[in-house]
Amino acid sequence: MAKLLEVRDLVIRFGLRTGEVTATSGVSFSLDRGERLGLVGESGAGKSVTGFSIINLISKPGYIASGEVNFNGENLARVSPERMRQIRGNRISMIFQDPMMTLNPVLTIGTQMTEVLHRHRPELSREQARDIALDKLRKVHIPSPEKRLEQYPHEFSGGMRQRIIIAIALLTDPELIIADEPTTALDVTIQAEIMDLLMELCEKDGMGLILITHDLAVVSQVTQNIAVMYAGRIVEKGPTSRVIAQPQHPYTRGLIAALPQSSRHGERLNQIPGMMPTLKDMPPGCAFNPRCPHVMEICHRQIPALRPGSNGNMAACHLYPEENAHE
């Protein structure tokens, strides 16, 4: 049986007035049924655009230049717009970053929920659709859901809205949920609640989850595997516990060292010096070379390929050339 999702050599480009820029290059990862994968990186690393590319919904002028997005063996990068619409919101649901902006302010929660069912399950009656919506609202612990269906988004708090968006994502029992920074816009106290809820629901129904975030702490609690992105490329991937415990790539090491719990009390927090290069002025060779503490001469000439590091994690770094030679 084919994997649930297999992204292969994905290249996303943006056709700007000033010329083309490449947002991601050679991104490959895969996901088994029920697997949870964390896509980690700083803002601008290309993780969101990778997430949106799976349902072919990159904001203009972005487009998939090459590569495959195989979902149950079907390449979504090449299907017709109508076929794509049958999959979006049905077999692959998305959870957006800011719940305050995601729901339509002039439509009731009930309308915004049942329209998904009317679209993807046209055989359902209005009452059946309503019952499913109520059931999902209960699942995300919304109190008195009957009353809530009649209400508008502004009558809910941010945390409640994100629950509703999770409920909408669950409506059609999808095989995959893509959550783009689902807790970034929420209070810290609510973040954990929402994350737990999401994980619990995915586990119960065996749904796959791609969690896009910059928050390593969240990823380490929720996911089984991690892919770390930097400047449009995956620089390291592997099982979550191993990537956190034994990071191979200098960038991943820097990220983990930058976590507050990695520094000693009273000391300054660690940081990676410098900034990620913008898409327009990528340095030659490895994009991380201006910030890398282990930079070598080859780093300026050649882009390192993703290959197994010493502990089995995949890392794209010239520090691990020998393993490559053996293969």
Add this chain to the structure above:
Amino acid sequence: MIAFMIRRLAQALIVIFIISLIGFAIKQSVGDPVRELTGISVSAEERQEFREKLGLNDPWYVQYGRFLGHTLQGDLGTSFFYKRPATEVILEKAPATLELVFVSSLIIILFSVPLGVFSAIRPDHFFSRLLMGGSIVGVSIPVFLTAIMMVYIFSIKLGWFPSYGRGELVMLGGWGTGLLTVDGWMHILMPSVALSSIMLPLFIRLIRAEMMEVLESEYIKYAWAKGLSSRRVWFVHAFKNTLLPVITVGGVQLGVTIAFTILTETVFQWQGLGFMFMEAVERSDAPLLVAYLMFVGVVMVGVNTIVDLIYGLVNPTIRIAGVK
């Protein structure tokens, strides 16, 4: 909702009060009623006596109080020219103008919504570009020029439409309407098109701009991510949000349209308020001018209140604010 309406009503009263002040000021400064009433063959002493009798020597606030009292009873003075109560003249002329504004608003709504929406969802289409270019031209040409050109082309050259007047009228109570006869429609079509010639392109551009902005928003991207059909995303998710600012601007613009009737009615010899206003200015018919001002003021306030109520119906956040 009731609290919201009461608040709107209080605001409306304040606005009308200010309009009455302005109306009073005009009345005080346009012409001398004694000269208008007595002619020139009256001695200065007699004039003085007359002024005293009419209360024109009283302090201004006493005079204003009297003016306000009369106004509240519907008495806005007697037109010098028509020798009839100004209110009566206004009510007789109002249907012509209101029908003109109504038909012109109808044209604006019927055309601006589909054209604006189309050019927003197909911004690169040839027709959208044509529309955007054309609308600039439309906005730039003054109403009276459009009106004169239309008379020249469609009345004089082609002879399709009559160039002046309201045509055959049907009396409905005190309201003489031209909307029930073919002849009436033939007469009203050109003036109302001319009247809408500025607002229509403006509205097409407004709807297009608002809709394009809405289409960029997160909730529209989310609607796409839900796999909804284009029709549903455009006409349910995007259009309802587009309407909110359009309704607000629309209410104000409707008032501006009433102001534009002065030009249109003059060109088409349309026997409405605008035409009457121009005549009253030429004859320095102060009571009629004040009556016009008061009437238009009340209509404007009324229209804006209705627009706010409609806005409240479309926008759920307003509805809640009204209840609280």
